[in-house]
Amino acid sequence: MVSLIDVIKSRRSIRKYLDKPIPKEIIDKLIEAAKWAPSGMNEQPWGFIVVHDRALIKELSGRSIPYINKIVGKNPKFARYKKRMAVKDFSIFYHAPCVIIILGRKDAFSYQNDCAMAGQNLMLTAASMNIGSCWVGMMNVLDKDEWFRKKFQIPENYAIVAPIALGYFENKSIPVIERRAPEILRNF
Ligand SMILES: Cc1cc2nc3c(=O)[nH]c(=O)nc-3n(C[C@H](O)[C@H](O)[C@H](O)COP(=O)(O)O)c2cc1C
Structure with missing residues (x-):
C-alpha cells in the first residue's frame, strides 16, 4: 500500500x-473525499460543479x-504566465477532460480555508488513483462574470474558491x- 506521505510528495500539478x-x-x-475535509465550525460550506462538457470547458477558459491578460499584462511578476499562455490553443485547464469547481458559501466563517482543504483532499485522492490534477486559480477571474454566474446558476452567496482540472496523464x-x-x- 502506498503511504499518505508518498502520495503527498509525488502529487504534481x-x-x-x-x-x-x-x-x-x-x-x-x-467529491466524497473532498467532503471529509475539516471546516471551521464544521460548516462544510462547499459546493461542487463538475464539468465534463469539452465545449463548456473551452468556453470557461x-x-x-481576457481578464487574465489584463492582470498579467502589467505585472512583471507574471512574466512566466505570459509565456505559458502564449502557446497555440492555450487552455487555462490544459485541455483536461474534467474540471471540478469548488465554490464556497460566503456566509460561512472560513469558507476559503474550508474549500481549500476540500480541494487538497480531492487532489490527493486523485493522485492516489493516478489521476492528475491542477488547481487553476486563473479561473477565479470569472467569479463576478455575468455569463458564468448565469450559465451555471451560481447562487448569489457562493464564490469560486478552487477550480481543479482533472485527468489521466502519461506518468x-x-x-x-x-x-x-x-x-x-520559533521552536520553544
Ligand atoms: C491557489 C493555487 C492557485 C493555482 N493556480 C494555478 C493556475 O492558475 N495555473 C496553473 O498552471 N497552476 C496553478 N497552481 C499550481 C501551482 O503552480 C503549483 O501547485 C506549484 O507550482 C507547485 O507545483 P506542484 O503542484 O507540481 O507541486 C495553483 C496552485 C494553487 C495552490
Missing part, C-alpha cells in the same frame, strides 16, 4: 492530459483569458518542484 474521460464513480469518490518525467527547507520561525 499536471498540465498535459490524455484524451480519456474520468468515469462518474471516480468523480463521486473524489476562453472567457477567463513520465514530471519535473519535481523541490521545496525549500521549512522555515521554523
Whole structure:
C-alpha cells in the first residue's frame, strides 16, 4: 500500500492530459473525499460543479483569458504566465477532460480555508488513483462574470474558491518542484 506521505510528495500539478474521460464513480469518490475535509465550525460550506462538457470547458477558459491578460499584462511578476499562455490553443485547464469547481458559501466563517482543504483532499485522492490534477486559480477571474454566474446558476452567496482540472496523464518525467527547507520561525 502506498503511504499518505508518498502520495503527498509525488502529487504534481499536471498540465498535459490524455484524451480519456474520468468515469462518474471516480468523480463521486473524489467529491466524497473532498467532503471529509475539516471546516471551521464544521460548516462544510462547499459546493461542487463538475464539468465534463469539452465545449463548456473551452468556453470557461476562453472567457477567463481576457481578464487574465489584463492582470498579467502589467505585472512583471507574471512574466512566466505570459509565456505559458502564449502557446497555440492555450487552455487555462490544459485541455483536461474534467474540471471540478469548488465554490464556497460566503456566509460561512472560513469558507476559503474550508474549500481549500476540500480541494487538497480531492487532489490527493486523485493522485492516489493516478489521476492528475491542477488547481487553476486563473479561473477565479470569472467569479463576478455575468455569463458564468448565469450559465451555471451560481447562487448569489457562493464564490469560486478552487477550480481543479482533472485527468489521466502519461506518468513520465514530471519535473519535481523541490521545496525549500521549512522555515521554523520559533521552536520553544
Ligand atoms: C491557489 C493555487 C492557485 C493555482 N493556480 C494555478 C493556475 O492558475 N495555473 C496553473 O498552471 N497552476 C496553478 N497552481 C499550481 C501551482 O503552480 C503549483 O501547485 C506549484 O507550482 C507547485 O507545483 P506542484 O503542484 O507540481 O507541486 C495553483 C496552485 C494553487 C495552490
